[in-house]
Amino acid sequence: MRPSSEILTAARRDLSNLVAIPSVSARGEGLETCAQSVEKLLSSAGFKTEQHAGDVGPFVVGEIGDGPFTLIIYNHYDVQPEEPIDLWTAKPFDLVERDGRLYGRGAADDKGEFVSRLAGWRAFRAEHTKPLPYKIIWIVEGEEEIGSPSLNRFLEKRFPNTRADLCWWEFGEVDKTGRPIILMGFKGILAVELQCQTARADLHSSLGAIFDNPLWRLAAAVSSLRDASGRILIEGFYDDVFVPDARSSRLAAWPPFALEDLQEETGGRKLLSGIDGSTFYEHLNFEPCLNVNGFHGGYGGEGAKTVLPCCGTAKLDFRLAPGQEPVKIAELLRRHLDHNGFDDIGLTILDAEVLGVRSSPSHPIVELGANLLEKWFDRPAIIQPSSAASGLAHPFVHKFGATLFGAGLTHHGAMLHSPDENILVEHFENMIGFSAEFFEALCDHSAVHSEGIMDA
Numbered sequence: 001m002r003p004s005s006e007i008l009t010a011a012r013r014d015l016s017n018l019v020a021i022p023s024v025s026a027r028g029e030g031l032e033t034c035a036q037s038v039e040k041l042l043s044s045a046g047f048k049t050e051q052h053a054g055d056v057g058p059f060v061v062g063e064i065g066d067g068p069f070t071l072i073i074y075n076h077y078d079v080q081p082e083e084p085i086d087l088w089t090a091k092p093f094d095l096v097e098r099d100g101r102l103y104g105r106g107a108a109d110d111k112g113e114f115v116s117r118l119a120g121w122r123a124f125r126a127e128h129t130k131p132l133p134y135k136i137i138w139i140v141e142g143e144e145e146i147g148s149p150s151l152n153r154f155l156e157k158r159f160p161n162t163r164a165d166l167c168w169w170e171f172g173e174v175d176k177t178g179r180p181i182i183l184m185g186f187k188g189i190l191a192v193e194l195q196c197q198t199a200r201a202d203l204h205s206s207l208g209a210i211f212d213n214p215l216w217r218l219a220a221a222v223s224s225l226r227d228a229s230g231r232i233l234i235e236g237f238y239d240d241v242f243v244p245d246a247r248s249s250r251l252a253a254w255p256p257f258a259l260e261d262l263q264e265e266t267g268g269r270k271l272l273s274g275i276d277g278s279t280f281y282e283h284l285n286f287e288p289c290l291n292v293n294g295f296h297g298g299y300g301g302e303g304a305k306t307v308l309p310c311c312g313t314a315k316l317d318f319r320l321a322p323g324q325e326p327v328k329i330a331e332l333l334r335r336h337l338d339h340n341g342f343d344d345i346g347l348t349i350l351d352a353e354v355l356g357v358r359s360s361p362s363h364p365i366v367e368l369g370a371n372l373l374e375k376w377f378d379r380p381a382i383i384q385p386s387s388a389a390s391g392l393a394h395p396f397v398h399k400f401g402a403t404l405f406g407a408g409l410t411h412h413g414a415m416l417h418s419p420d421e422n423i424l425v426e427h428f429e430n431m432i433g434f435s436a437e438f439f440e441a442l443c444d445h446s447a448v449h450s451e452g453i454m455d456a
């Protein structure tokens with residue numbers, strides 16, 4: 001089903017109109033206007049739409065169809081701030097084409113993803129006008145870039161008993177060789193701050209002969225948390241980690257790219273002990289990790305200042321595996337500090353909202369999606385058990401019971417959140433074609449699904 005030139009032109013126009021709205025959630029700007037436009041696009045495509053207030057920006061919901069199979073599509077219309085503006089080649093909120101790419105804030109994240117799916121939907125509906133034999137719930141939020149503060153609450157309230165089969169995640173990736181990647185999971189996150197104060201005010205460093213130093217204490221506390229291989233030494237830390245299923249383990253055992261490439265690309269030089277070309281991909285997919293984000297305190301200016309600082313802080317983040325509850329991990333961390341002589345170190349939770357999830361790659365729709373992606377991108381699709389990063393997918397996976405399905409057009413050099421954010425025109429059009437056929441294929445799947453239910 002090759003999308004017609006009218007469909008492609010309309011998609012380009014829609015994307016350009018959405019990019020032109022500076023819907024920056026960090027500034028609370030343009031969100032109502034953008035929600036309005038998104039709602040209009042959905043309703044003119046046949047969806048029954050509604051809007052609900054969020055903490056910062058409204059939620060837009062579009063629904064259509066009925067049947068035993070439910071597809072949730074999740075996108076967001078808010079974007080990251082455009083700064084620094086002088087590093088953009090053209091104006092950030094003007095969608096411009098250069099060398100086969102479309103540039104603009106939100107071109108990829110997430111307006112391009114949203115528009116490509118919607119254009120695919122239109123192409124599908126241009127040929128299939130019968131009532132849709134499955135249900136689509138399309139949720140487009142305006143607070144993703146500030147951590148989706150009200151998404152969970154909104155879903156609980158608006159969809160108290162809804163179940164769903166699949167959640168088409170807000171984005172998917174295309175690697176640098178053009179292979180589409182289907183993401184099946186995300187890690188959770190716990191971010192904390194440790195504080196230590198050992199005196200009323202900074203002291204003369206000669207007093208270091210008798211008084212302890214808050215930065216020494218923080219350094220010792222932090223070093224007690226992890227070994228050189230990255231293994232976290234907090235008692236009970238790994239107790240709830242879900243063991244990957246056999247298929248996910250097999251997928252992670254065959255890295256789709258080389259460790260050297262990743263090193264080359266990121267400039268990352270120092271590997272954890274035990275990490276090599278055969279283990280790194282499993283670790284990226286499955287292993288929790290602990291990062292020190294920053295140490296602060298004392299004197300960091302030019303030259304020497306011999307001082308015994310009175311206080312210091314360290315910020316840490318844990319990327320958690322599915323099964324690990326961020327709040328429980330924070331409690332274990334507190335206990336670890338208390339049991340190891342650091343009961344004077346304060347602990348503040350900064351973020352404990354995101355739980356890790358990982359769906360089964362054996363779901364039949366995942367295979368169906370992979371085949372269609374291969375066709376449209378003309379490259380083998382990669383099914384990745386989990387992103388190494390985090391995403392707020394657990395409400396969809398836990399509450400709705402949906403299998404996560406992250407397929408999209410975010411390419412390797414998309415410059416998300418940065419100046420010159422862009423997508424490839426080719427990927428945009430591939431994704432429109434993929435979406436059209438995916439919506440169509442779900443009709444057949446849904447028919448099989450309903451027969452199955454009737455047999456039972």
Ligand SMILES: [Zn+2]
Nearest residue numbers: 109145416417
């Ligand atoms: Zn983003």
